[in-house]
Structure formats: structure tokens, C-alpha cells
Amino acid sequence: MRALGIDGGGTRTRAVYLEDGVALRTLVGEATNPLSVGLDVAIGRVLALAQDASDGSAIDAIGIGIAGVGASESARESILDAVREAFPKARVILTTDVVAALAGAFDGGAGILVVGGTGSVAIGYSGERCVRVGGWGRRLGDAGSGFDLFRRAARCVLAAEDGIEDAIVSGLPGQHVVAGEVQTLRDAIVAALALERARDLVAIFARDPRPDELLLAVDVLARLAEDGDALCRSLLHVQADALAALALAVQAKLRAELAPLPVATAGGLLLGASILREHFDARLAAHAVSVVTPKHRPEVGAALLACAAADDPHGTLLAAARAL
Numbered sequence: 001m002r003a004l005g006i007d008g009g010g011t012r013t014r015a016v017y018l019e020d021g022v023a024l025r026t027l028v029g030e031a032t033n034p035l036s037v038g039l040d041v042a043i044g045r046v047l048a049l050a051q052d053a054s055d056g057s058a059i060d061a062i063g064i065g066i067a068g069v070g071a072s073e074s075a076r077e078s079i080l081d082a083v084r085e086a087f088p089k090a091r092v093i094l095t096t097d098v099v100a101a102l103a104g105a106f107d108g109g110a111g112i113l114v115v116g117g118t119g120s121v122a123i124g125y126s127g128e129r130c131v132r133v134g135g136w137g138r139r140l141g142d143a144g145s146g147f148d149l150f151r152r153a154a155r156c157v158l159a160a161e162d163g164i165e166d167a168i169v170s171g172l173p174g175q176h177v178v179a180g181e182v183q184t185l186r187d188a189i190v191a192a193l194a195l196e197r198a199r200d201l202v203a204i205f206a207r208d209p210r211p212d213e214l215l216l217a218v219d220v221l222a223r224l225a226e227d228g229d230a231l232c233r234s235l236l237h238v239q240a241d242a243l244a245a246l247a248l249a250v251q252a253k254l255r256a257e258l259a260p261l262p263v264a265t266a267g268g269l270l271l272g273a274s275i276l277r278e279h280f281d282a283r284l285a286a287h288a289v290s291v292v293t294p295k296h297r298p299e300v301g302a303a304l305l306a307c308a309a310a311d312d313p314h315g316t317l318l319a320a321a322r323a324l
Contacts, residue, residue: 001019001020001021001060001061001307002017002018002019002057002058002059002060002061003017003018003019003059003060003061003062003063003303003306003307004016004017004018004050004053004054004059004061004062004063004090004303004306005018005062005063005064005100005299005300005301005302005303005304005306006032006046006049006050006053006062006063006064006065006066006299006302007065007066007097007100007101007297007298007299007301007302008031008032008033008042008045008046008064008065008066008067008097009031009032009033009066009067009097009117009118009267010031010033010036010067010068010117010118010119010211011031011117011118011146011211011214011215011268012028012029012030012031012211013028013029013030013031013032013045013046013049014026014027014028014029014297014298014299015027015028015029015049015050015052015053015299016053016297016299016300016303017053017054017055017057018300018303021307023300025053025055026053026299027049027052027053029045029048029049030045030211031045031211032045032046032066032067033066033067033068033118034066034068034069034072034075034079035067035068035071035072035075035137036068036208039075039078039079042066042068042075042079043078043079043082046064046066046079046082046083047082047083047086050062050083050086050087051086054087058089059087059089059090060089060090060091060307061090061091061092061093061303061306061307062083062087062090062091062092062093062303062306063092063093063095063100063301063302063303063304063305063306063307064079064083064092064093064094064095064100064302065094065095065096065097065098065099065100065101065298065299065301065302065305066079066094066096066097067096067097067098067118067119069094069095069096070096070135070324071137076094079094080092080094091306092306093305093306093318095302095305095318095321096321097115097298098113098115098121098123098132098135099123099130099305099317099318099321099324100298100299100301100302100305101113101115101266101294101298101301102123102124102125102301102317102321103301103302103304103305103314103317103318104294104295104296104297104298104299104300104301104302104304105264105266105294105295105296105298105301106125106262106264106294106295107295107296107304107313107314108304108308108312108313108314108316108317109125109127109313110125110126110127110261111124111125111261111262111263111264111292112124112125112247112250112251112261112262112263112264113263113264113265113266113294114243114246114247114263114264114265114266114270114280115265115266115267115270116144116145116146116239116243116265116266116267116269116270116276116280117145117146117266117267117268117269117270118145118146118147118211118214118267118268119135119137119138119142119145119147120134120135120141120142120143120144120145120148120242120243120246120267121133121134121135121246122134122243122246122247122249122250123250123321123324124250124251124253124254124261125317125320125321126254126261127316128316128320129254129320129323130317130320130321130323130324131250131253131254131324132250132324133246133249133250133253134246138151138208143239143242143245144239144240144241144242144243144245144246144269145239145267145269146214146215146217146218146267146268146269147209147214148239148242149217149218149221149235149236149239149269150209150213150214150217150218150221151205152235152238153185153189153217153221153232153235154189154201154204154205156182156185156231156235157182157185157186157189157198157201158198158199158201158202159182160181160182160183160186161186161198161199181230181231182231184224184229185220185221185224185229185231185232186198188220188223188224189201189217189220192216192217192219192220193213193216193217215268218268218269218272218273219272221235221236221273222236222272222273222274222275222276225273225275225276226274226275233275236273236275236276236279237275237276237279239269239276240276240277240279240280240283241279241283243270243276243280244280244283244284247263247284247289248284248287248289251287251289260287260288260289260290261289262289262290262291262292263284263289263290263291263292264291264292264293264294265277265280265291265294266294266298305317305318
């Protein structure tokens with residue numbers, strides 16, 4: 001069977017072409033979350049990646065997991081219609097990026113996936129039932145995400161510029177923000193984002209950071225934390241605590257059915273910041289929860305969902321996820 005899998009997020013999108021379960025081509029494109037880039041742009045990027053990944057091959061199944069489609073049924077239907085029109089002979093399924101990632105991480109089996117990327121969310125599957133925690137977007141939640149990390153860092157920098165020493169600004173329990181502690185972070189962010197002054201951060205957040213700005217800021221924080229900067233380490237620990245709390249909340253919702261489930265992770269923040277990942281793993285280990293390596297990437301999980309029969313593990317997972 002020839003299949004495509006697409007995993008679309010708020011920062012980038014990945015596509016894979018498989019023949020009989022073997023990945024032969026992978027591509028990386030731009031963000032496709034319709035809530036952040038717009039529906040028309042999202043559709044155009046999904047179609048372009050699908051065409052490039054298929055490279056003229058006849059496709060039997062296409063699985064797509066995209067952030068944002070769970071919040072907009074009209075966007076979901078529009079993307080489905082466009083892909084089905086472009087690939088009329090293929091079976092096409094569309095779900096959220098987290099369901100695709102969960103399917104890939106545990107190959108259709110039971111487990112919990114925690115996503116710490118542009119946004120944050122956790123989803124768990126018991127083998128019969130799916131539950132989800134978080135994923136409310138940057139206005140209402142996304143604690144533990146790259147956006148929240150950048151926002152907290154920016155608040156620290158701007159508070160120090162104003163001469164305010166207030167732990168509430170950074171959200172760090174028991175810590176105060178003073179200019180001396182923030183100077184390294186301030187200078188590094190200003191340089192990385194090519195700003196004239198720290199107060200230019202206000203304009204960035206007035207329109208929301210672009211994906212490239214978010215990546216640069218997160219990279220700065222991770223690098224400074226690795227170099228021993230106490231404030232950056234604390235900021236990353238706050239995010240790790242938030243992500244661990246998501247995993248434990250899913251465990252609690254499924255506890256009546258199973259013993260503690262293994263946890264896998266996805267998203268650039270969790271995968272790219274070792275200080276955060278170490279703290280995250282330690283928090284879960286304290287609750288006897290193991291953190292495991294995903295079996296497949298999210299785009300492969302999307303393809304497996306599209307290829308699945310209704311009664312096999314991936315098909316059962318897809319049915320359970322539709323009840324979320």
C-alpha cells in the first residue's frame with residue numbers, strides 16, 4: 001500500500017511517503033495550523049507537501065494530523081474536501097496532530113503523549129478510551145509550550161527594564177526578577193531577534209511571535225540554561241513542571257482502567273531543551289511513570305491511521321479519538 005502521512009503544527013509541517021509501511025521520502029514545510037496561518041494558506045501548504053511527497057505515485061491512503069482542526073469543523077471539512085479532490089482515489093482521514101502523534105508513538109497501543117512545542121497538550125489512550133488535557137491555545141492555556149516560555153522570558157525582561165521585582169511577573173515561585181539576573185537573557189534575546197531595544201518585545205507580542213521568532217527565542221533560553229544561567233534554568237523548570245502536570249492529569253483520568261501508562265513526548269521544546277527534558281523526566285519518575293521513546297514519528301502515525309482497518313489497533317484508536 002502506498003500512503004502519505006502529514007503532521008502539521010504551528011511551526012512546521014512534515015510529510016512522509018510510505019510503501020508497504022516503509023518510509024521512502026520525507027519532506028519538511030511551513031506551518032499549517034489554519035487558526036494561525038489562515039485556512040487558504042493551510043490548504044495550499046498541505047496540498048503542496050502532499051504532491052511533492054507523492055512525486056507522481058498513485059496514493060492509496062492519506063493520513064493528516066493538523067493542529068487547530070479540532071477547534072473548527074468548517075476548517076476540517078474544507079481541508080478534507082481539498083485533499084480528496086486532489087487525490088480522488090485515496091482514502092483520506094484528517095485528525096488532530098496530537099492524535100497522529102499518539103498513534104505513532106505507541107503504534108496504536110495504550111500510552112500517553114505529551115506535546116511541548118509551539119503549544120502544549122497531553123492525550124492518553126487506554127486501549128478503549130481517549131482523554132485529553134490542555135491544548136486550549138495561547139490565550140487560555142498552553143503552559144509548558146514554547147510560546148509560554150518566550151512570554152514568561154519577555155515578562156522577566158520587561159519587568160527588569162521597569163525596575164519591578166515581582167515573582168508574579170515571571171511565574172517563578174519564591175524568585176524575584178532584578179536587572180542583574182536578567183541582563184544576559186535580555187541582551188541575548190535582543191541580539192537574536194535583531195531588536196533595537198528590549199521594549200520592542202511589546203510589538204512582537206501585540207501581533208504574536210512569528211514561528212521563526214519563537215524558535216530563536218527558545219533556542220536562546222535553552223542555550224543559556226545549558227551554560228548555567230539560573231534564571232533560564234528556572235524558566236525551563238517551570239515549563240517542565242507544567243508539562244509533567246498534563247501527563248499526570250491524563251494518568252488520573254485513566255487510572256480507573258489501568259496501571260500507570262508510559263509517556264512519550266513530541267514537540268521541539270521537549271525534544272530540544274535538555275534541561276527541561278531532564279526535569280520533566282525526573283518529575284514523572286517521582287510518580288513511578290516511565291518516559292519512553294516514540295516508536296514512530298507523528299507523520300508516520302498519521303499514515304498508519306489512514307491505512308488501518310476499523311478493527312485493528314490504529315482503527316480502534318481513531319474511533320476512540322473521535323469521541324474527544
